[in-house]
Amino acid sequence: MxxxxxxxxxxxxxxxxxxxxxxxxxxxxxxxxxxxxxxxxxxxxxxxxxxxxxxxxxxxxxxxxxxxxxxxxxxxxxxxxxxxxxxxxxxxxxxxxxxxxxxxxxxxxxxLTADLSAIDLSGSIDRLPFKDVERYVEASLSVHERSQKLANGLKRVIEDIAPVKTMYIREAPDGKPLGVAMAIHERDISGVLDVAVAKERRREGIGRDLVSSALAQVRNRGAKSAWVQVEASNAPGLALYQTFGFREAYRxxxxxxxxxxx
Structure with missing residues (x-):
């Protein structure tokens, strides 16, 4: 056509x-x-x-x-x-x-974008979001394997986010961060960003767990659709979001x- x-x-x-x-x-x-x-x-x-x-x-x-x-x-x-x-x-x-x-x-x-009404999130865990920006920043930099010297700059960026933000950290029993994610909710659409899992703990379902919790949270807040950004070379990440029903809007x-x- x-x-x-x-x-x-x-x-x-x-x-x-x-x-x-x-x-x-x-x-x-x-x-x-x-x-x-x-x-x-x-x-x-x-x-x-x-x-x-x-x-x-x-x-x-x-x-x-x-x-x-x-x-x-x-x-x-x-x-x-x-x-x-x-x-x-x-x-x-x-x-x-x-x-x-x-x-x-x-x-x-x-x-990528998805219609949240079409996604089955019945198995998602109702995780308690983190409100401590400093703790989230430390976990994010650790999981992404970035220098903690960037902490003040990233903290400032996150504090400047105007829409409602929800931060998630998945931790090991000893408190070591295993994965992070953040959801940004604005009117009827939400973004899920900064999703990352520690290199040695990938392919264990941690990323799926975090994304599922984030999507369930924003849908409960009234979001009708969601968007994410994933590098084209990140085949596992693209595959994960496609299982949730996300489809490419543009690059x-x-x-x-x-x-x-x-």
């Missing part, structure tokens, strides 16, 4: 909504706009999504080389390497320019002159 202009417009509108939800779920310290290019910077935490240029209109394609140079100066002043995060909202002219200039592509990510990819070492 041919794609109509109305179909295309509706898809782009849905992508814009999901992009906005993602931005609010993981807020940058500053967001400035060059036209419809959202320039997000967070000096205290190096996550790519918090330090990237995010074009939000395929038609905003003027003065590309000039605007890239202006963005480069902003990022340089902030101590960051210029990185673009390109969704289907990015103008094709920008994509072509980056291709010609040899910018690297990396960390392609799938944005985004990062572009930089050199692939950053995070």
């Amino acid at each position: 041919a794609t109509t202009e109305a179909d295309k417009t509706g898809r782009l509108a849905n992508i814009r909504r999901l992009e906005a939800l993602g931005f609010r779920a993981f807020p940058a310290s500053t967001t400035e706009f060059d036209g419809t290019w959202a320039i997000r910077l967070t000096p205290a935490y190096p996550a790519k999504r918090l330090n990237s240029v995010n074009p939000l209109d395929p038609g905003d394609n003027a003065r590309i080389a000039e605007r890239i140079e202006q963005a480069s100066r902003r990022f340089r002043d902030a101590g960051r390497a210029l990185t673009f995060r390109l969704s289907p909202l990015a103008p094709q002219e920008l994509v072509n320019h980056l291709d010609v200039e040899g910018w690297k592509r990396f960390d392609e990510t799938c944005v 985004y990819v990062y572009r930089a002159r050199r692939t950053p070492q995070l």
Whole structure:
């Protein structure tokens, strides 16, 4: 079946909504706009999504080389390497320019959505969410195998989340964190993010348990649908979410002159 202009417009509108939800779920310290290019910077935490240029209109394609140079100066002043995060909202002219200039592509990510009314969560465990942000930050960094030196920056990001957030930690009997997850609830839609399991405890159902608990919690809060973001290379993660009924809505990819070492 041919794609109509109305179909295309509706898809782009849905992508814009999901992009906005993602931005609010993981807020940058500053967001400035060059036209419809959202320039997000967070000096205290190096996550790519918090330090990237995010074009939000395929038609905003003027003065590309000039605007890239202006963005480069902003990022340089902030101590960051210029990185673009390109969704289907990015103008094709920008994509072509980056291709010609040899910018690297990396960390392609799938944005998935699901109808919560269609998911069987009868076996989910009603886990008590954590309210201690510092404890969650410590557990998240440990499970992701990231430096605890990033704790203050991540704590600030989480504290700045405006929508209702619910944090989960699965721990071993000795208190060692085994897995983490966070749910962000906003009106009738919720996001599940930061899902991770300690490397030595993967494939034991811990991730499924955390996701199931998070989805049950947000559905009880009134969420009708949910979204997640999973790197395209994460086959086990994609398979997990597909068993819950999540389906791909769109993808985004990062572009930089050199692939950053995070």
